Amino acid sequence: EYAYRTQLWLAAVSGRPAPRQLTAGEAGASAAVWSPAGDRLAFVRNDAKKKPQLWILPANGGEAWQLTKLPSGAQNPRWSPDGRRLLFTSELTQREVREALEKADAKAAPPPWPDERPRRQANDAFNWPAKKTDKTDQPNTSADGNHTPSDSPAANPDGTLAERREWLARQEAENNPRVTARLNFLDEGDLAPAPRFTQLYVIDARDAATPVPLTPGYVDYTEAAWMPDGKTVLMTGPARRDAHPDRERISSVYAVDVDDQNVRPFFQLDGYSLGSPTPSPDGRQVAFTAQPAKRPGDLSYGQTLVGVVPAAGGTAKLLTEKLDRSAGNVRWSPDSNYLYFVAPTNGGFPLYRIAASGGNAGRLTGLDGGIRAYDVGPAGLALIVTRASNPYELYHTDLKGADLRFLTTHNSEWLRDKTLATLTRRELQRPDGLKVEYWFLRPPFFEGGAKYPLLVEIHGGPAAMWGPGEATTWHEFQYFAARGYAIVFCNPRGSGGYGYRFQRANFQNWGPGPGGDVLAVADALAAEAWVDRDRQVITGGSYGGYLTAWIISQDQRFKAAVAVRGVYDLATFLGEGNAWTLVPDHFGGYPWQKDIRAILDAQSPTRHVEAIRTPLLIKHGDVDFRTGVVQSEMLYKSLKILGREVEYARYPRATHELSRSGEPLQRLDRLVRFDEFFQRYLGAPPATN
Numbered sequence: 001e002y003a004y005r006t007q008l009w010l011a012a013v014s015g016r017p018a019p020r021q022l023t024a025g026e027a028g029a030s031a032a033v034w035s036p037a038g039d040r041l042a043f044v045r046n047d048a049k050k051k052p053q054l055w056i057l058p059a060n061g062g063e064a065w066q067l068t069k070l071p072s073g074a075q076n077p078r079w080s081p082d083g084r085r086l087l088f089t090s091e092l093t094q095r096e097v098r099e100a101l102e103k104a105d106a107k108a109a110p111p112p113w114p115d116e117r118p119r120r121q122a123n124d125a126f127n128w129p130a131k132k133t134d135k136t137d138q139p140n141t142s143a144d145g146n147h148t149p150s151d152s153p154a155a156n157p158d159g160t161l162a163e164r165r166e167w168l169a170r171q172e173a174e175n176n177p178r179v180t181a182r183l184n185f186l187d188e189g190d191l192a193p194a195p196r197f198t199q200l201y202v203i204d205a206r207d208a209a210t211p212v213p214l215t216p217g218y219v220d221y222t223e224a225a226w227m228p229d230g231k232t233v234l235m236t237g238p239a240r241r242d243a244h245p246d247r248e249r250i251s252s253v254y255a256v257d258v259d260d261q262n263v264r265p266f267f268q269l270d271g272y273s274l275g276s277p278t279p280s281p282d283g284r285q286v287a288f289t290a291q292p293a294k295r296p297g298d299l300s301y302g303q304t305l306v307g308v309v310p311a312a313g314g315t316a317k318l319l320t321e322k323l324d325r326s327a328g329n330v331r332w333s334p335d336s337n338y339l340y341f342v343a344p345t346n347g348g349f350p351l352y353r354i355a356a357s358g359g360n361a362g363r364l365t366g367l368d369g370g371i372r373a374y375d376v377g378p379a380g381l382a383l384i385v386t387r388a389s390n391p392y393e394l395y396h397t398d399l400k401g402a403d404l405r406f407l408t409t410h411n412s413e414w415l416r417d418k419t420l421a422t423l424t425r426r427e428l429q430r431p432d433g434l435k436v437e438y439w440f441l442r443p444p445f446f447e448g449g450a451k452y453p454l455l456v457e458i459h460g461g462p463a464a465m466w467g468p469g470e471a472t473t474w475h476e477f478q479y480f481a482a483r484g485y486a487i488v489f490c491n492p493r494g495s496g497g498y499g500y501r502f503q504r505a506n507f508q509n510w511g512p513g514p515g516g517d518v519l520a521v522a523d524a525l526a527a528e529a530w531v532d533r534d535r536q537v538i539t540g541g542s543y544g545g546y547l548t549a550w551i552i553s554q555d556q557r558f559k560a561a562v563a564v565r566g567v568y569d570l571a572t573f574l575g576e577g578n579a580w581t582l583v584p585d586h587f588g589g590y591p592w593q594k595d596i597r598a599i600l601d602a603q604s605p606t607r608h609v610e611a612i613r614t615p616l617l618i619k620h621g622d623v624d625f626r627t628g629v630v631q632s633e634m635l636y637k638s639l640k641i642l643g644r645e646v647e648y649a650r651y652p653r654a655t656h657e658l659s660r661s662g663e664p665l666q667r668l669d670r671l672v673r674f675d676e677f678f679q680r681y682l683g684a685p686p687a688t689n
Helices: 094-104 161-173 410-415 474-482 500-504 512-526 543-554 570-576 582-587 594-602 605-611 629-641 664-682
Strands: 030-034 040-046 052-058 075-079 085-093 196-204 222-226 232-238 251-257 262-267 272-279 285-292 305-310 328-332 338-342 351-355 369-377 380-387 390-397 423-429 435-441 452-458 486-490 531-541 560-564 616-621 646-651
Touching: 030 075, 040 075, 075 222, 085 094, 085 222, 094 196, 196 232, 222 272, 232 272, 262 272, 262 285, 272 328, 285 328, 305 338, 328 369, 338 369, 390 410, 423 512, 435 512, 452 474, 452 512, 452 543, 452 664, 474 486, 474 664, 486 512, 512 531, 512 543, 531 543, 531 664, 543 560, 543 605, 560 664, 570 582, 570 594, 570 629, 582 594, 605 629, 616 629, 616 664, 629 646, 646 664
Parallel strands: 251 272, 452 486, 452 531, 531 560, 560 616, 616 646
Antiparallel strands: 030 040, 040 052, 075 085, 085 196, 222 232, 232 251, 251 262, 272 285, 285 305, 328 338, 338 351, 369 380, 380 390, 423 435, 435 486
């Protein structure tokens, strides 16, 4: 009975009439975009095969109808300026890309980047389709000795070397076994033996129209946007298109001519990885984001900038270098004079505005909330806002961020009879001069004279940032506060939202520095008269799971701890997690380098496991490949061998995103299970009203 249902609603900017629901049904709807004339909505909905497809809904009434029917699905619709066509994306496997190329050209070339399979060539075996075939013709070969796409080659485990290769290729195509030579062979919830590629298509917004591929080939193009003339699409792609996709982390901006599908470089900037090309309404400029990539570690620590470049070519201008915050989600003002963007800042996710000609960025919204999504129109700004008192609502303001008015009350109605905990902000200074912000919540039924157990919460990342504008922890904090905990959380060194130097302060320092910040914050709140300093517990997820385990290996104050989807052995994290680049970026090297290995080992909780005496619940998802289940297994087994109080919860089908977008029943189980574990060691908190 637990499931997600997302539907489209329509809200009048004036606030009247009341919002009304446009779609219904189990398939749901998302990613809605208005046609330029405002007479239609394009949106994404799953078809009968559970594949996302584009649908069209007339604004003046009537049933939605399905526009695309691609086996690979369709996502991210974008109307052409004249409203006749839709741009969209579809993610194809490497084999699907090859088959599409062969369909268009029987002599389609192999990928432009080197095949990294040792002593093999890209086309030296036919890539069998998953469906078995009885054809056993001898394969034809082209002049270069490779098989031609029209082959249906022999497959014989007892035949010649070529026939054995065909037989093995058939087994691999049926994923029995899954074979890879990739560097990035781990996806979020499964292995990824071969790369997948986001392809761009256009389709007439008419019934029975045929999609036209704009970017066929073995290159991943994302963040596509129409130029105002409707003839060209801008997009982000790898800076080196002839490099293996696992080997290129730098992006550039490309352009494709819609009528002839000619893809060409549009803009590069030395020392930066570019993204989010956004043409101005007048077509004269293109805004973009620029991630520094000049030094090792910049792609983790560098603050993302907003810039502009003339659409006709010329010198780019970086606009937000003085801000020292990572900016993103860029939009133009209707008159093409200003750029809006969101930048995590001191616990909030405020909206900023800056002149396209340059100058200082002005903050339009406060730090007591977060702009989760927004759009700009002639009538003003539509904003999805998170506040400590409400996880999400839709608001409207003028173009300067003034006259904020709410348009929806979806959560407000549900919260009407609920009592919520409120956030209080504080700051402390560490001995090295670093200032750390923290927030705490009292139980909503707080009574003077009572003492409440302290729950210390730690965020992941490590470059994440918590505060009043963070939506993903809203329910978790309110859940534990309602059960009688005093809750405290902070943004320790390494967190985003405080600038480059603060974020880089955890370089080669994942444990001692951030762990000291967290304990200092716990000390500060434990000194409050209403907090029971003798009943403290701690939890964190991802990097926060790591830091939880690190802290209890160094400090014995906590009655119980819950380590969630963490990494506990930093050297092995390099091989079994898809977030492995954190190791070279944050530690400056690799485990086989003696000096780097010494740092990784010294800061790994598994190296200090004998010192862990705090009762510990370890939680991990069965198919979490971002941090890898091996990490939790190693920590659990080590503690079990040592005879420590430890328990292990594994969630089937769950990825790293369980707490944010996982199965609803598992998300509920997670919170109830953590509370029950804490209560074993705390005793019952004060009775609730």
